[in-house]
Amino acid sequence: MWRLYQYTLCPFSRKVRFACAVKGVTVELVDEFPWDRRDGFAALNPAGQTPVLQNSSVTLVDSAAICDYLEETIERTPLLGAGPEERAESRRLIAWFDQKFYGEVTAPLLSERMYKRLFTREAPDAAAIRSAARNAEAHLDYLDFLLDRRRWLSGPAFGLADIAAVAQVSVADYLGAIEWDGHDPARTWYSAIKSRPTFRPLLQERMEGLPPPSHYDKLDF
Amino acid sequence: MWRLYQYTLCPFSRKVRFACAVKGVTVELVDEFPWDRRDGFAALNPAGQTPVLQNSSVTLVDSAAICDYLEETIERTPLLGAGPEERAESRRLIAWFDQKFYGEVTAPLLSERMYKRLFTREAPDAAAIRSAARNAEAHLDYLDFLLDRRRWLSGPAFGLADIAAVAQVSVADYLGAIEWDGHDPARTWYSAIKSRPTFRPLLQERMEGLPPPSHYDKLDF
Numbered sequence: 001m002w003r004l005y006q007y008t009l010c011p012f013s014r015k016v017r018f019a020c021a022v023k024g025v026t027v028e029l030v031d032e033f034p035w036d037r038r039d040g041f042a043a044l045n046p047a048g049q050t051p052v053l054q055n056s057s058v059t060l061v062d063s064a065a066i067c068d069y070l071e072e073t074i075e076r077t078p079l080l081g082a083g084p085e086e087r088a089e090s091r092r093l094i095a096w097f098d099q100k101f102y103g104e105v106t107a108p109l110l111s112e113r114m115y116k117r118l119f120t121r122e123a124p125d126a127a128a129i130r131s132a133a134r135n136a137e138a139h140l141d142y143l144d145f146l147l148d149r150r151r152w153l154s155g156p157a158f159g160l161a162d163i164a165a166v167a168q169v170s171v172a173d174y175l176g177a178i179e180w181d182g183h184d185p186a187r188t189w190y191s192a193i194k195s196r197p198t199f200r201p202l203l204q205e206r207m208e209g210l211p212p213p214s215h216y217d218k219l220d221f
Numbered sequence: 222m223w224r225l226y227q228y229t230l231c232p233f234s235r236k237v238r239f240a241c242a243v244k245g246v247t248v249e250l251v252d253e254f255p256w257d258r259r260d261g262f263a264a265l266n267p268a269g270q271t272p273v274l275q276n277s278s279v280t281l282v283d284s285a286a287i288c289d290y291l292e293e294t295i296e297r298t299p300l301l302g303a304g305p306e307e308r309a310e311s312r313r314l315i316a317w318f319d320q321k322f323y324g325e326v327t328a329p330l331l332s333e334r335m336y337k338r339l340f341t342r343e344a345p346d347a348a349a350i351r352s353a354a355r356n357a358e359a360h361l362d363y364l365d366f367l368l369d370r371r372r373w374l375s376g377p378a379f380g381l382a383d384i385a386a387v388a389q390v391s392v393a394d395y396l397g398a399i400e401w402d403g404h405d406p407a408r409t410w411y412s413a414i415k416s417r418p419t420f421r422p423l424l425q426e427r428m429e430g431l432p433p434p435s436h437y438d439k440l441d442f
Contacts, residue, residue, distance in 0.1 A: 046363065047317060047321055058306055058309075060309050060313075061309075061313045062312060062313045062316040062317075064285070064312060064316060065309045065312035065313045065316060066309070068308065068309070068312055069305050069306075069308070069309045072305045072308065073305050084290050084293045084294050085279050085290075087289065087290070087293065088279075088281050088282075088286045088287070088289070088290045091283060091285060091286035091289055092281075092282045092283045092286045095283040095285060095286060096268060096283075099320070100268055142267065
């Protein structure tokens, strides 16, 4: 049995949870808040970050390493594409969302709207939130651009690029920084993912003390 | 023939150049400075970052995607490990150096010691440099920890974890932020890599107007 150390608004935990659900891998969830700096967690992952996926024989760290492990060990539902070029395009987009979207949008939002509100009780930095929302707008333009040309983000098939993207987008949406008007291709894509039984459980969860906007879990938003 | 868009102090370009050399892939180097924001380069990579590897039929973006492509298409000299667990450990460490070492050490050094000096002619922020040097010290401790237990970073064989690590470490060393004293395991590891004919060409290059410390290209440092 796999145990996943994660918390509900961690985008990289969402990515692994959604990938596990699509691959048909059952995981037991363990709440882990990296900012608690729990000693036992540092022993699992010296980087101190969620997610960590563990069973009795192996400990997997880093969402990209975990997803590659799932892709290599579970042949059902391939998620990276058919040949080396398709896989390279999937990986380019995964890096885009894991690093660029996260750095420009999700990380500042988590810091300003989640961490400061729930843990340090500081006032959020309004300029940082505006900057993250502007960056989110540019990323939605890029989603629209891709989805005007492709059925899913990396090509004709749903895969890890979509999973990496929706993990970030759904957290930014929970934190109120996504303006969907004017982004019909991205909205149609997100609505299709929201309706998947493998994704819906994520939308039901709440971070205590931090409610999402009312449209957050609606299929029609 | 492959063309690699890169610049000499880009750690991710170094990673791809070293991986190509180890795999026996010849590349033509094209100097590309991301901060120039050249239109033609944005068309190749909308993220605007080096490296980009291109031939007449395919354009590869993101150093991790490029290295995975090389690993998948060139069977000679496997660099990720034998089974899924070994590959997951390699990938954990690659992410450590690509993201954690880069964010805590290489990125602030490039900003303070390269970009400000060569391009904006601003004075560097001494506190940011001291912080990067302290972070480098902690990362060298982690290299020592791993190398006390393993022949190479991810296990018994040299591989992409070593390549990702040395790409970052060599740029930080060029920028004068590595204090080798007290880190014999890391020093022995770096010396062994420095002596490889596949790595030595990188050590001969200089960024114009920015000389490295005198020990930088010496095998005995």
